[in-house]
Amino acid sequence: MPLTTAYQGEIPYLQILDPDGNLDESLAKGTLSDADVKHLYEHMILNREYDDSAFRLQRSGRLGTFPQCKGHEAAALGAARAMRKGHDYLVPYYRENPASFYHGLPMHYILMFWGGDERGNAIPRNISMSPLTIAIGTQGLHGVGHAWAFKYRKEDRVVVAFFGDGATSTGDIHEAMNWGSVLKAPIVFSCINNAWAISVPQDKQTGAETFAQKAIAYGMPGIRVDGNDIFAVYKAHRDAIENARKGNGPTLVESVTYRIADHTTADDARRYRPAGELEAAQKLDPMIRTRKYLETRKLWNDELEKKTWEKAKATVADVIAQADKVSPPDSDDIFNHTFEELPPDLIRQRDLRHTHSIGLNPEEIGLKPQPEEAAH
Amino acid sequence: MPKLNLVDAINLALRQEMERDERIIILGEDVGKNGGVFRVTDGLQKRFGEHRVVDSPLSESGIIGTSIGLAQAGLRPIPEIQFEGFLGPAYDQITTQAARVRSRSRSALTCPMTIRVPVGGGIHAPEHHSDSPESIYAHTPGLKVVMPATPYDAKGLLTSAIRDNDPVIFFEPKRVYRTYKEEVPEEEYTIPIGKAKVVQEGTDLTVITWGAMLFQCLEAIDQLPEEVSVELIDLRTIYPIDIDTIAESVRRTGRAVVVQEAPKTCGLGAEISALIMEHCFLHLQAPVQRVAGYDTCMPYYKLELDYLPDATKIGKAIKDCLAY
Numbered sequence: 001m002p003l004t005t006a007y008q009g010e011i012p013y014l015q016i017l018d019p020d021g022n023l024d025e026s027l028a029k030g031t032l033s034d035a036d037v038k039h040l041y042e043h044m045i046l047n048r049e050y051d052d053s054a055f056r057l058q059r060s061g062r063l064g065t066f067p068q069c070k071g072h073e074a075a076a077l078g079a080a081r082a083m084r085k086g087h088d089y090l091v092p093y094y095r096e097n098p099a100s101f102y103h104g105l106p107m108h109y110i111l112m113f114w115g116g117d118e119r120g121n122a123i124p125r126n127i128s129m130s131p132l133t134i135a136i137g138t139q140g141l142h143g144v145g146h147a148w149a150f151k152y153r154k155e156d157r158v159v160v161a162f163f164g165d166g167a168t169s170t171g172d173i174h175e176a177m178n179w180g181s182v183l184k185a186p187i188v189f190s191c192i193n194n195a196w197a198i199s200v201p202q203d204k205q206t207g208a209e210t211f212a213q214k215a216i217a218y219g220m221p222g223i224r225v226d227g228n229d230i231f232a233v234y235k236a237h238r239d240a241i242e243n244a245r246k247g248n249g250p251t252l253v254e255s256v257t258y259r260i261a262d263h264t265t266a267d268d269a270r271r272y273r274p275a276g277e278l279e280a281a282q283k284l285d286p287m288i289r290t291r292k293y294l295e296t297r298k299l300w301n302d303e304l305e306k307k308t309w310e311k312a313k314a315t316v317a318d319v320i321a322q323a324d325k326v327s328p329p330d331s332d333d334i335f336n337h338t339f340e341e342l343p344p345d346l347i348r349q350r351d352l353r354h355t356h357s358i359g360l361n362p363e364e365i366g367l368k369p370q371p372e373e374a375a376h
Numbered sequence: 377m378p379k380l381n382l383v384d385a386i387n388l389a390l391r392q393e394m395e396r397d398e399r400i401i402i403l404g405e406d407v408g409k410n411g412g413v414f415r416v417t418d419g420l421q422k423r424f425g426e427h428r429v430v431d432s433p434l435s436e437s438g439i440i441g442t443s444i445g446l447a448q449a450g451l452r453p454i455p456e457i458q459f460e461g462f463l464g465p466a467y468d469q470i471t472t473q474a475a476r477v478r479s480r481s482r483s484a485l486t487c488p489m490t491i492r493v494p495v496g497g498g499i500h501a502p503e504h505h506s507d508s509p510e511s512i513y514a515h516t517p518g519l520k521v522v523m524p525a526t527p528y529d530a531k532g533l534l535t536s537a538i539r540d541n542d543p544v545i546f547f548e549p550k551r552v553y554r555t556y557k558e559e560v561p562e563e564e565y566t567i568p569i570g571k572a573k574v575v576q577e578g579t580d581l582t583v584i585t586w587g588a589m590l591f592q593c594l595e596a597i598d599q600l601p602e603e604v605s606v607e608l609i610d611l612r613t614i615y616p617i618d619i620d621t622i623a624e625s626v627r628r629t630g631r632a633v634v635v636q637e638a639p640k641t642c643g644l645g646a647e648i649s650a651l652i653m654e655h656c657f658l659h660l661q662a663p664v665q666r667v668a669g670y671d672t673c674m675p676y677y678k679l680e681l682d683y684l685p686d687a688t689k690i691g692k693a694i695k696d697c698l699a700y
Contacts, residue, residue, distance in 0.1 A: 122482035130448065131481045135472050141438055142473070145445015145453075152401070152427065152451065172469070175438035182433055337479045338518055340486070340541045343570060343616030357654040 009216035013224045016231035019284050021292025023231065031235045032081070038299050040081060040230055041290045042308055044073040047098040048287065049312040050107060051261075053320065054114070058265040066114045068261035069097050071228075074286035075192045075255040077102055078233025079160055082241055089150075090129035091143040091161035093136070095192070095259075099162070103129055107316075108323040117329055118337075137167035140176030140189065147185035147244075158244045159187040160237065166197025168211050174218075177252065181218040184249035188240040189215075191252060192227065194259040195281075199272040215252035227255030228286040260285065377559040382552055385527035385560045386416050386492075389534040390454065392564050394424055397452060400538065403430040404439055404456030404492075413458055414494060414553055436462050440469035440491065447487045447543075448477060454538065460495040460547070461504025474543045475518030490537040491545045495523065496588050496637050497684055498551035500677040507674050508587070508638035511647070513545050514615040520569055521614035523547040525590040527560050529612055532567030540569065547614075549588035556591065572618035574625065578607035581698055582625040584648055585635040586611035589685060593635055596690035606694065614644060622648065623655035630661035631700075633693050635685055640668035662700035665693045 016027045032040070051070050057063035069076065072095055080099035083090065090096075090103050097110055104127045112120030113132060121131040130146070133139040143161030150157040167173050168191060180187050191211050195201060208214065215222025221240070225232040233255050240251035258281035262269045269278070294300035335342060335350040342350070349355055380388065394400045402417055408431035411418030421429035432439050436457055443453035457463055463470070470491070477487035497506035513521045522537055522544055524530040530548070537544040575590070576597065583606055585593045590610050597606045607625050611618065626632045632652055634645040649664040667685045675683050 118480065119482050121480055122484040125484070131485065133473075135468070138441065138469065138473050141441025141469065142445040142448065144438075145442040145447070146449045147445070148442060149446050149449030149451050152446075171465070172437055172441060175433075175435045175441065178433055179435065179438050179442055333482070337483045339478070339520075340483075345616065345619065 009213070011210055011212045011216070011222050011224055014232045014236055015226040015229050016235065017229045017289055017293055019228070019289050021289045021296055023293060027235070028231050031231050031238070034297060034299055036081065037230065037290065038294060040077050041287070041294060041300070043077055043098060043102060044287050044290060045308050046312045046315060047073055047101065049309065049316050050097065050319070053316045054111065055261075055265060057111070057320070063111065064114050064116050065264045065266045067095055067264040068259075069095050071194060071258045071260035071281070071285065072096065072192060073098050074230040074290065075227040075233055075257045076162075078230045078255075079162070079190050079237040079253075082234050082237035083158070083160055086126065086128050088128065088157055088241065089143075089146050089159045091139050091146070091159055092129065092132060093139055093162055093164065093167070094132045094134060095164070095194075096162050100129060103127060105129065107319040108326070111320065111323040112326060115323065117326065118333075119326075119329060137163055137170030137172040139163065140167070140173045141179070143187050144176050144180045144183070144185050147180065147187035148183055150186055151183070156245055157186065158241045159185075160190055160241065161187060162190045162192060164197060165191065165193040165195070165202060165205055165211055166200065167191075168214060169205055174214075177214070177218045177220070177250070180250040181220045184247060186244040186247070187250045188237060188244060189250055189252045190237065191254045193254050193256050196259055196263070196269070196273070198263040198267060199269075210254060212252055212254035220250050220252060222252040222254070224254045224256060227257030228284050228289065230286065230290055257286070258284065377561060379557040380527045380560040381554045381557045382527050382530050382548065383414060383416050383554060385531040386534055386548065387418060387420070388560070388562075389531045389538075390417065390420060391423065393535060393538045394420065394428065396564075399450065399452045400454060401428055401430060401446060401451055402454045402456065403432050403443065405432055405434055405458050407431060407456050412456065414550065416492070416548070417456070436464075436466040437469050440466040440474060443489050443491075444469065444474050444477065444487055447489045448485045452538065453489045454492060455489060456492045458494070459501075459505045460493050460507050460509055463493060463509060470513070470519070470543075470545075471516045475516050478542065479518060486541050487543050488541045489543050490534070490540075491543065493545060493547050494550040494553075495547040496549045496551055497674055497680050498588060500680070503676065506677070506680060508636070508669065510547055510614045511638060511642060511644045514617075514644060514647070518543070519615065520544040521547070522569060522612065523549065523587045523614055524612055525549060525552065525587055525610055526556065527558050529567055529573065529610075531560055532565050533569065533612060535564060536566045536569050539566070544569070547587065551588040552591060567612070570613050570616040570618055572621040573610045573612055574607060574621065575610050576606065576608040578605040578629065580605045580629055581631040581633065581694060582607045582609060582622070582629045583633045583635060583690070583694065584609045584611060584622055586614065586644075587637060589635045589637050592684075592686050593690055595687035596694065599687055599691055600694065604694075604698065617647070617651070619651050619655060622652065626652050626656045627659045630659050631697050633665040633667060633690070633697050635667045635690055637669055637684060639671045640666060641671050643668055662697050665697045667693045
C-alpha cells in the first residue's frame with residue numbers, strides 16, 4: 001500500500017512594515033490608524049527611556065537586577081494594542097513592561113518589584129493582568145486557567161500569555177498549548193523570540209526552523225511575524241484574539257525580534273554573542289522603522305521627536321521619584337501574606353521574631369511570659 | 377444515619393459542595409466518565425455535567441497549573457492527582473506557584489484550590505503508587521496539608537478544605553478507602569483544619585499518628601496488656617500542625633511515640649519530636665520514639681508489609697518507651 005499524507009501543515013510569515021519604513025498598504029488595511037501608530041511610537045519612546053533609566057539606576061546601585069526590554073517594544077505593544085483594555089487579560093513574564101504599562105500598570109510598580117519590594121507585584125484590581133512570574137514557562141498554564149474560567153462564565157474575554165523562545169523548551173508551555181487547544185480556550189500564546197535565552201541561541205533551543213510551527217502539533221494555527229513591525233504584530237494578535245473570542249480556540253504567534261540588551265543587568269552578552277550581531281540587530285530596531293513610517297506620512301518630525309523624549313524623561317523622572325517615595329515594607333508583611341488566616345505558630349514567629357525554643361514556654365522554667373521583650 | 381466508607385464520604389462532600397457552589401470544578405485524569413480510578417468522583421460528571429467534572433489530558437503539571445489560573449480567576453478548582461507518586465511532575469506548579477500566589481501578589485490574588493491525592497502503601501500497587509510524601513508539602517510555606525483517616529473526618533475536613541481561601545493538599549489514605557465504615561451525617565458539617573483528634577484517652581504514653589497508620593496503632597494498642605493506658609492522637613492535619621493538643625497530652629503522659637508510614641529522615645515525626653522537645657522538655661520521662669518507614673524506596677508490593685509499620689513494630693516501640 002503506498003504511503004499517503006496523514007497531515008500537512010504550513011506556517012505563514014507576516015511582515016507589513018519593512019525595516020525601511022515601507023508599508024504594504026493592502027496588508028495594512030483595517031489595522032492601525034495614523035493616530036494609533038503615533039500613539040504607539042510615543043509609548044515606545046517612553047518605554048525606551050524607562051528601560052535605560054532603570055539600567056542606570058541599577059548601575060548606580062539604586063535598583064536590583066533588572067531585565068531590559070529594549071528591542072521588544074513593537075512585539076509587546078502590538079499585542080497589547082490588539083487586546084481590549086481592561087477586559088482581555090494579560091499574562092506577562094517579565095520582559096513585557098511596554099504591554100503592562102499600556103494596560104495601565106503604574107510604572108513605579110516595576111521599579112518596586114525589581115527593587116525587592118513585593119508590593120510591586122500587587123497588581124491593582126482594575127488592571128487586567130497577572131503578576132510577573134520569574135520561573136520560565138509556568139505562566140502559560142495560568143493563562144489557560146484564566147481563559148477556561150472566562151469560558152466557563154460565558155464572558156467574552158481573551159487571554160494573551162507571553163513567553164520567550166527559551167520557554168518553548170519547558171514542559172509547561174507544551175502542556176499549556178495542548179490544554180488550550182483541547183479546551184478551545186480563549187487564549188493567544190504570544191512567543192517573543194528575541195534570539196537568546198540568556199546565552200542559548202535558537203539552534204540550541206530547538207531543532208525546528210520556527211517556534212510557531214510547534215502550534216501544528218497541538219492542532220491550532222501558528223504564525224510567525226516580524227516582531228519589529230508594529231503592524232504585523234498587531235494584525236496577527238488581533239486576528240488571533242478575535243478568533244479566540246468567537247470560540248475557535250488558541251493561536252500561537254511567534255514575534256521575531258532581538259534583545260538589544262544583556263539578559264539582565266547581571267549578564268554580559270559579550271561573552272556569547274557573535275561579533276557584529278548586536279549592531280545588525282540595532283539596525284532593525286522597531287523604533288527606527290516606526291519613526292521612518294511616521295515621517296513618510298508627515299506625522300512626525302525632529303521637533304516632535306525632541307519634545308516627546310523630553311516629555312518621556314520628565315515622566316520617568318516622576319516615576320522614579322514616586323518609587324523613591326514609597327515607604328519601606330513593614331517586616332510583618334514577611335508573614336502576613338502567607339495565608340488568609342495565619343496559624344498560631346506563624347503568629348508566634350511573627351510577633352516574637354524568632355524561632356528558637358528556649359522561652360517558647362517561659363512558664364515552664366518558672367518565668368512569666370514577657371512578650372514586650374520581643375525582638376522587634 | 378448511614379454508614380459510609382472513606383470513598384463514599386469524600387464523594388458525598390464533593391457532591392454537596394458542588395451543589396452549594398457553582399464555582400467548583402473538578403479536574404483530573406479519568407475523574408469524569410470513569411469516576412476516578414478509585415471511583416471517588418463516581419457519578420459526579422453525570423450529575424453536574426462535563427463542564428464541571430472534566431477529564432483532563434495526562435498532564436499533572438497542567439492539572440495544577442490550569443487550576444491556579446482558574447482559582448486566580450475566581451473559580452474553586454478541585455484537581456485530582458491520581459496517585460501521590462505522580463505529584464512529581466506537578467511539584468513545580470504546586471510549590472513555586474500555587475503556594476506563592478497570595479504572597480507574590482501581596483494578597484491581591486488568592487489560590488483557593490483543594491488538591492486531592494490518594495496516598496500511601498498497602499494496596500499491592502506498582503511503583504510510584506504507594507509513597508508518603510506529606511512532609512515535603514508541609515515544608516512548603518503557603519500550603520495546608522490534610523490527611524484524614526476516617527470517613528467522618530474526611531467529609532468534614534474536605535468541606536473545610538474546599539471552603540478555604542488558600543491551597544490545600546488533601547491526602548486520602550488509599551489503603552483504608554474501603555476497609556472501614558462509620559456513621560456519616562448526610563447534612564453538611566465542617567471539621568476545622570489544624571485540629572488533631574484524641575481518638576482514645578490514656579495516661580501512660582501518647583501515640584501520635586495520621587492516615588492509614590491510625591488503624592495499625594489501634595491494633596497495637598489493643599494488643600497491649602490491660603493495665604497500660606495509651607492516649608492516641610490522630611493528627612488529621614499535617615500543616616498547620618496542632619501542637620497544643622500534642623503538648624497537652626505529652627505533658628500529662630511524659631512519653632510519646634510517633635508513628636508514620638513515610639521514610640524516617642526529615643519526616644513529620646522529626647518535626648513532632650522537635651516540637652515535643654520544645655514544648656514538653658521538662659515533662660519527658662523518655663526520649664520520643666519514632667516508628668517510621670525505612671529510608672529506602674518503597675519496595676514493590678511483595679515486600680511492602682515488611683516496610684510499613686505494623687502493630688508489632690508499634691507495640692514494641694510503645695513497650696520500649698514505657699520501660700525507659
